[in-house]
Amino acid sequence: MSILFVLLTLQVSAALISLAGTILVIAVVVFLMASSSSEEDKYTAKHKVYKVRGRYFFALVFCITVLLIVSLRLLPYPNSQMPPGNTVTVVGAQWSWKLAPGEFNKKVNEFTGKNEITLPVNANIKFVVTSVDVNHSMGIYNSKGDLMIQTQAMPQYKNELQFKFQQPGDYHILCLEYCGLVHANMAGIIHVQ
Amino acid sequence: MIQITPLEKKQQKKLVTIWSITFLTLFPILITLGLLMRLNQGEEINLKANTFYALMTLHGLGMAGVLFSIAFAALWYLISTRYARLRVGVGYFVYFLILIGVVALTIATLIGKFGPGWYLLYPLPFIGTSWKPWSTGLSIISIIILGIAWLIGMLHLLYALAKAYGGITHLLGWQYLGKKEVQQDLPPIVLISTISLVPGVMAFLAGAVMLILYLLQYFEPSLTFDPLLLKNLTFFFGHTLVNITLYCGVGWVYALLPEFTGREWKTNKVVVYSWNATFFFILFAYFHHLYMDFVQPMPLHYAGQIASYLSAIPATAITMFGVIAQLYHSKIKWSVIPLMFLLGTAGWAIGGFAAVVDSTIAINKVLHNTLWVPAHFHTYMLMGIVLFIFAFLFYISSENKGYSTDIKTKLGFWIFVIGAYGFLTMFYLGGLNSVPRRYSDYKGIPIQSTHQTGVLLSQIAVVFIIVLLAGLLLMYISLFSKLLKKEDTVEMPVQA
Structure with missing residues (x-):
């Protein structure tokens, strides 16, 4: 665990998060281009997409809330609890x-x-x-x-x-x-x- | 929709064509300045530091200005030919004022070597300068002229829209939130224009205050001002300008993509809530530029991170899912225009993701002012707004001529995309390796690994910039051949 902590610097974390996001975006682009060759009634297609969107929305709000709560406790600003040195x-x-x-x-x-x-x-x-x-x-x-x-x-x-x-x-x-x-x-x- | 005469349409088309040619001329020149900077950082050429910083200033101010101008001009064209009557004379007045500003700024940077960076961070323009004193005054006045031009244009557009749609609350879509039936449909592009341009006006007014203070100090050097206040004004102005440039482009994705998919994209309650929320995120996200100013009041740091995080909700859940709903199982023919809209949206998402990472205060402390910053904003500028702009340019150059899917254009497009992402990857890797931004070269860095990494990544970036320029050339050939081609009989988009 401590080895993982040492390897996982802030820079590496930033790289991994951004890489995961990029792969997700590329996957969506490829999927859209591949799936666009078939045709579906626009209302059905819209309904399917919006169903996924509903789940995505709640997942995103949950993730943002958790990330804000965690990350806003790790600020670099002066901390009065830190002993004077x-x-x-x-x-x-x-x-x-x-x-x-x-x-x-x-x-x-x-x-x-x-x-x-x-x-x-x-x-x-x-x-x-x-x-x-x-x-x-x-x-x-x-x-x-x-x-x-x-x-x-x-x-x-x-x-x-x-x-x-x-x-x-x-x-x-x-x-x-x-x-x-x-x-x-x-x-x-x-x-x- | 408004009815305009063929003459009016022709006049607006001529105006947007002049804007387009100006953009197409300046864009590769400004890229070349970037290429020279990366060549110098890669130790392939040896520019004097004052030349490097003058080029950096012109590249930054030039790109921000040129991209905003063409984004605004595109919005102007679409609105004037579809939604509200705009006076073409005002359009030309704005164009010529901007031209004067651009010429003066070019003289100040290339001859006077004015080089404090695009942001002229106070008090750098006045202390320890390496450029001609007159170039400081000329640059401040040039930027004031540019600001006045854009303000006139934005206010005219907002006024015309308010007149056509029954006031500002209607432009914000609030009629969709009540129980009454909506009398007049509000096109999404009109809503997005309002959401972009109102903060735009506020940002330009903040910029005007800042520049007037600069001008006062230029003429009376004994005057000094609060650096933290001016830093806030600077970033509110700069961040908002770049942010709304992208949103202008998103506006015409909403307007034009449906023409290719055959699926309407209308304003509804969710879209209104989403874009009204975006209005506040545009205003407050800029605080993330000041995280490393520890004396900034703490609530503003929190506001910066919260606004930056929350902006992902409307951007992805509404607009990007909207694009997905447009394309999913649509049997669209992939001409270069919808391709650019899709890839532009992807670039916005990828750059936005990296921006949200950087907007995390706990991470920003190791990424701020490293190459990670140009990495993410170049992503949503180059692979976001620039693709939207080219989609628009191909769209207007194909109007009444049919939308072709010729292989040469697509080849150019993909080469451009590969070059761009290669170039951007070197920026990201630079950021992850803590290579600082805005360094004329890396020779003075005492840490050998940082120096070597910075040089190597710059050298590789140069190769990708050349690839990018080759792709751009192919797209230019195709675009100009379309612009010069005579109009055929009216032909509707592929999907129709």
Whole structure:
């Protein structure tokens, strides 16, 4: 079960769900094209389709309700029940990341930090993320290249992101909101040990 | 149905033909910009970053604008020749305003290198820019001109429909919900046009507020505004524009598909409930663009996911099942037009499925702003609305000339579809491998596997884009030969 959980990342889940949906759509298209060669009275045909539609409608409403109830409990937003841990301030600027321990409460353009930081493994980290100029987005990638979590770095606002690094190693920060000419080169690093 | 004179019909046909030729000219050019972008990401060519982002901006704004314009023009033609009298002069005025906007925007991007992306996300157009300062002002003014043109067109169309069908509540189909017998049938395309264009007007007004604020800051740089408010306005405007482009196309599926199946498709209580619900989903779904703005009030995040999920109910249970009811055991002859309607609906479903996955907040945190996003919207644009548009173009070019099922057109169509889905698959795989979107190239990514995956997928995507263009060329040959062919005697569709 735990192996399945590890293999079934969010990306893999998204792929499987979308693939299943695509196969279903293709199957319907093929069925319609194949079945269209025969002719049936339009009222009979309509009646048959609408009978299936009735069942589909209730199945869909049920699925949507269940999925909403389950998925809306898994939000990435700050959780007051999470025990306080280390705080890190992150400031995005065209085109670099600045990180430093602690929360910074002065003017954001006075903030000094480095584009790398060392953090403990298995500890709750609270990232306080903002920007000195335009919108950026702090995307945290593991060393295999999987995007783990992200939040926007927005001028005039502070987004709080809570995250626990469960494996030691180097994690990379890439900018995920288009921020101008050097957007594709805006990277930082988090050493977790 | 209205009765219009042959002269009026000829005038409206001329207008839609001008629109069609404009679309057919711009569409492959804009695809080529996309091809250049994927070539650069595949490290096959070496564009300067400011050139890449200027092309990206023109590709995004151009495609959104061109597709909405032709969708609106198609709706205009169908409504003006069947349901309500529209003034052709207003149509030409809208066309020329849009032409002015498009030319100015092209100058701003290609000469001025204006490159903040289609969404001009505040305050990017004003800070750390790599483009000529004049191009910012020219672009803002161009988009205002485009917005004014579309607003005039939409308001004229809504006014004419309201006049013909007895007011806005009748256009929304509310007369079907009471106990009284309905006096005048409401064609589904009229209901769908209303459901699309009313939020369209609201979105364009939001866009107008945003652009006026931009203009104020452009002329008075000491002025600044709230980035979160402007982000909401931006996505309300952009999301709604793209969303209603697709719904305009769905409108003519309801109107034209029955001509091929011989089965009527009428408005009833279920259709009215369905599309009235869609009205609210159009307005609230855009919040899913702001999930990663954690400071956005929590209820709006919930609203985004709930609206996005619920929009699947009317889309699939009513419209898509409606298409199934049209085609099931219909003995239809598969000319390219109904084929495009069917595959277009399938593309809408596939892209919509991927969109619903991405609209799940718990999943969005690892897909947002990766290539998954262009993957799903390109699916319902390229394999949804573009197929609906080509179905419409083949339809009007075949009017009074018979609907052919020639092999060359079908071959072109299938090549186009194969190329498109190959190209889209590379986007999906990019998203699943966390490759970021809007990167001029992947050379700066310090994670080797992400860099290599991004490059490889771009290279494969290029091959599929070329396949797609080859299919498009075959379809163009067929389409233009039809447009140039003289009209035969009036001939009804295959099924009739």
